[in-house]
């Protein structure tokens with residue numbers, strides 16, 4: 001079989017690239033080993049697909065080259081995606097700071113992408129495993145799957161990254177990059193729950209299910225949102241967010257009462273016979289206040305503490321410091337940090353500088369967004385960009 005464009009990966013970036021290339025009357029085939037397209041889109045945003053963020057800038061992305069994403073993000077903006085949703089009558093809403101979600105469910109977005117592919121004559125081959133990719137002369141690639149052999153001038157790698165293998169993630173994109181002599185930046189799970197050290201685990205394991213609005217800081221970054229105690233450590237939006245910037249051995253500092261100065265409250269109740277854990281329970285969940293006081297102080301009445309002791313307790317509440325032992329790994333990471341080195345690619349076309357005709361888009365590239373719709377938007381924008389050139 002011969003095609004103008006072969007795209008490996010029927011996920012967010014691959015389908016968007018296919019639509020754009022199809023609109024240019026290129027003959028396009030998308031190959032995926034999964035039995036359904038867009039499996040990550042399906043589960044994204046808790047089933048409601050946080051498809052973009054209307055406030056996004058390149059600063060919401062982590063990459064060894066912070067400028068790389070600018071070109072694609074400028075070409076395909078959140079409003080371009082919203083326009084596509086409008087065309088298909090898909091309802092959406094904004095949550096938090098610019099996060100856009102589908103009102104019904106993510107399946108609508110997949111249906112929309114597949115319909116757009118059909119309209120432009122794109123063929124999607126599912127249940128196809130890639131067996132071999134070879135270069136045939138300077139201008140052609142041969143892709144061998146378990147069912148077909150396809151020749152093409154433009155090969156697009158849209159295979160995502162290592163996160164959530166249960167949804168079809170593999171390292172094939174990195175392997176293909178290396179096969180063609182491209183550098184791949186080391187990979188690491190990100191937007192991922194963190195695990196307590198043995199000591200902290202012993203103290204806090206009973207708190208599983210509790211969630212607290214906090215500010216979490218690490219390596220000069222801070223995020224506001226809920227932290228959620230799990231059976232093994234901490235999760236919740238603020239923790240997932242900070243995990244992008246956390247490295248093994250780093251401390252996390254957590255302000256558990258960002259809206260107030262608890263020391264001022266202690267001072268107002270300085271003569272009270274109320275126990276400190278009972279006072280804290282007015283602002284924090286009971287179970288947490290009790291465990292926190294058992295861990296960091298004796299449970300005395302407020303009037304029995306010295307000012308210094310109260311200042312220390314307040315400090316702990318506003319600067320609770322923990323040192324996670326690790327992350328829950330790729331199995332539970334929403335995304336993967338690292339990937340194909342951006343130095344190897346043109347930011348204007350997503351083509352490999354030293355391998356004409358070979359393109360990398362989406363999460364396989366060393367561009368990782370923060371939590372809040374940025375990763376899907378990178379997939380759409382990089383797919384759109386490559387789709388104009390393949």
Ligand SMILES: Cc1cc2nc3c(=O)[nH]c(=O)nc-3n(C[C@H](O)[C@H](O)[C@H](O)COP(=O)(O)OP(=O)(O)OC[C@H]3O[C@@H](n4cnc5c(N)ncnc54)[C@H](O)[C@@H]3O)c2cc1C
Pocket residue numbers: 008009010011012013014031032033034037038039040041043044045046049050051052128129130158159160161163164167168169170171172333334335361362363364372373374375376377379
């Ligand atoms: C649980 C979860 C929730 C998420 N929620 C959000 C969210 O709400 N908002 C957001 O912005 N981001 C979210 N993300 C991240 C987002 O889904 C990804 O960043 C995005 O899907 C990446 O798009 P992609 O096209 O690069 O890769 P993918 O969408 O992962 O597509 C890659 C495709 O390649 C195929 N493939 C892989 N290996 C092979 C192989 N060997 N042979 C053939 N095919 C292969 C896969 O089957 C898959 O279909 C979430 C991720 C997860 C795991």
